[in-house]
Amino acid sequence: MRRRAPSPPSPLPQRDGVDPVRVRLPAGDTWATVRDHLVARLAAGPGVIDGMLDAGLIVDVAGRPVLRDMEYRPGMFVWFHRDLPAEERVPFEVDVLHQDEHVVVADKPHFLATTPRGSHVAETALARLRRRLGVPTLTAAHRLDRLTAGVVLFTVRPEERGAYQSLFRDRRVAKEYEAVAPYDPGLTLPRTVRSRIVKERGVLTAREVEGEPNAISRIELLEHREGRARYRLTPHTGQTHQLRVHMNACGVPILGDPLYPVVTDPVAAGDFRRPLQLLARRLEFTDPVTGREHRFVSPRELRAWSSYEAWAE
Numbered sequence: 001m002r003r004r005a006p007s008p009p010s011p012l013p014q015r016d017g018v019d020p021v022r023v024r025l026p027a028g029d030t031w032a033t034v035r036d037h038l039v040a041r042l043a044a045g046p047g048v049i050d051g052m053l054d055a056g057l058i059v060d061v062a063g064r065p066v067l068r069d070m071e072y073r074p075g076m077f078v079w080f081h082r083d084l085p086a087e088e089r090v091p092f093e094v095d096v097l098h099q100d101e102h103v104v105v106a107d108k109p110h111f112l113a114t115t116p117r118g119s120h121v122a123e124t125a126l127a128r129l130r131r132r133l134g135v136p137t138l139t140a141a142h143r144l145d146r147l148t149a150g151v152v153l154f155t156v157r158p159e160e161r162g163a164y165q166s167l168f169r170d171r172r173v174a175k176e177y178e179a180v181a182p183y184d185p186g187l188t189l190p191r192t193v194r195s196r197i198v199k200e201r202g203v204l205t206a207r208e209v210e211g212e213p214n215a216i217s218r219i220e221l222l223e224h225r226e227g228r229a230r231y232r233l234t235p236h237t238g239q240t241h242q243l244r245v246h247m248n249a250c251g252v253p254i255l256g257d258p259l260y261p262v263v264t265d266p267v268a269a270g271d272f273r274r275p276l277q278l279l280a281r282r283l284e285f286t287d288p289v290t291g292r293e294h295r296f297v298s299p300r301e302l303r304a305w306s307s308y309e310a311w312a313e
Helices: 034-042 048-054 125-133 158-169 242-249 308-312
Strands: 021-024 077-080 095-099 103-108 149-155 174-182 191-198 207-209 215-225 228-235 278-286 293-297
Touching (some): 021 034, 095 125, 095 293, 125 149, 207 242, 215 242, 228 242
Parallel strands (some): 149 278
Antiparallel strands (some): 021 077, 103 149, 174 228, 174 278, 191 207, 191 215, 278 293
């Protein structure tokens, strides 16, 4: 199989820790100009692309402004910065647990997305860390859900990114989570839950279906009081919402979950009172570049357990 040549580096710097948008002009299209293709592809408002071109905001690989009449050439790359959406600032900080020349290990708060996605762009752990640490090459090796807090691994050098990402792909990372959920004395624990989970594009929730299991989670009870319990969750696979789905299937949905067991009304922007009580507590792996054994633990506490009365209000 013929490998595609690597993409050229961006001629534009990051803005607020956010990469510029890169567009590759595909083969097979018959556009006369780059401008015509961008107008059709980006579906921007009337005159937006022309305005950006006239202002020199769309550039080629050499950083030269793309002109309105530039000929369409399949395989060509162009770059530009998108206007950042208005975002509510998440009032919690990203803590750095470890930093060296290869990786940064961060402790992400609830409500902060790991990487830019949808309406969350500058208000992400990645963008914040790039700005704070002055490391524009920083990239996430994996992701946590926006509503989940805890330990996240970022890579520093682009040429080493694949080695660290392969740790998660090949399941060579030991991960441990904590959750606070209702206590059910009739639930036999510890137990290993195995099921098949599917997540359809455009659907908020994942669901369990018949078939060969693709999701495996170990659930253990750590302690309980007054109808509430703290659980240790160990995922052996990495399906979307896996731990949330499995806890719900056991009859003890995680506190603060807006999707399971039922989808609730969207939380108003700026309402950070009830975070999902799920924490990526521990991450362990053998460094594929240095050979060192790493173990990182989040010191965060889940509010529904540490501030029991406050959560009940």
